[in-house]
Amino acid sequence: MILTPRYYQQEGNDAVWDYFASKQGNPVVVLPTGSGKSLLYALIIKQALDFNAKVLVLADVKELLEQNAEELRALMPGVDIGLYSAGLKKRDVSNDVVFAGIQSVYKRASEFGSRKLIIVDEVHMINDNDESMYRTFLDEMKRLNDGLRIFGATATPFRTGTGPICGPERMFQRIVYEAKTGDLISQGYLCPITTKSAASEVETGNVPIRGDDFSEDESQKVFMAGDNVSAACMEILDKCHDDK
DSSP states (O other): OOOOOOHHHHHHHHHHHHHHHHOOSOEEEEOOTTSOHHHHHHHHHHHHHHTTOOEEEEESOHHHHHHHHHHHHHHSTTOOEEEEETTTTEEOOSSSEEEEEHHHHTTOGGGGOOOSEEEESSGGGOOOOTTSHHHHHHHHHHHHSTTOEEEEEESOOEETTTEESBOTTSSBOEEEEEOOHHHHHHTTSSOOOOOOOOSSOOOOTTSOEETTEEOHHHHHHHHTSTTHHHHHHHHHHHHHTTOO
C-alpha cells in the first residue's frame, strides 16, 4: 500500500512519532478543516500496524465514524476495519482498526483487548472533567494496556470558556505540529476564504451554554429562524453556480 501525503501531513506524522519516541504524554496535531486529517490518520495507523499494534479511533458523532472509516478503507484497502456504535448498530471489537463512538464504549474498555494506539478525532470536544466519558474510557484503557499511546487531532486548538486544549495538567500535553490556514491557502491546498455581509444577523446572546459550547438544539432554533436558511442557500447558489 502506497500513501502519498502532502508535506504537512508527513510533517504531522513525523512530529507525532518523534514525540512518542522521546516523551510521555499525549500529543495533538492541528490541521485546518479540509486539509486532510484522514490521510494523516492513515499514515499513523500504517506505522502502528507495521509494528503489529492494534488501533482504536474515537469520535463523538456517528456520522464522523462512518466517514472516517470509509475514507480509511479507500486509502488502505485490505486493512481490517470495524465500527463500534450503538447508533449504527455495529459492535466490532476485534478488528485491527476499530472506529468507536465514545458514548457507546466509555464503559466497555475491557471489550477491545490489546490496543497500543488510540487516535481521538476532534480532540477539542474533550472535557477535562475527571468523570467525563473520554477520561473514564482512556484511563481504563491505559490501565488495561501497558505502554498505550494516545494522539489527538483537531482544527480548533481552543475550547470555548476554557482556553487552550493542551497543557501540563490537561489530558493532552502539547501541540506537536500545526499547519496554518493562511499558509495552506497561499500554497494552493485550500480555497481562498470569501466573505459577504449577511442579509440578517443572528443573535446568540440568549443561547444557553452546555459544557463548553452552545446548546446544539437551541442553536438550531436560532439559526433556522426566519429566512436564515434560505439566504444561506441562495448565497451558495450565487457563489457556486459555475463550479463542479
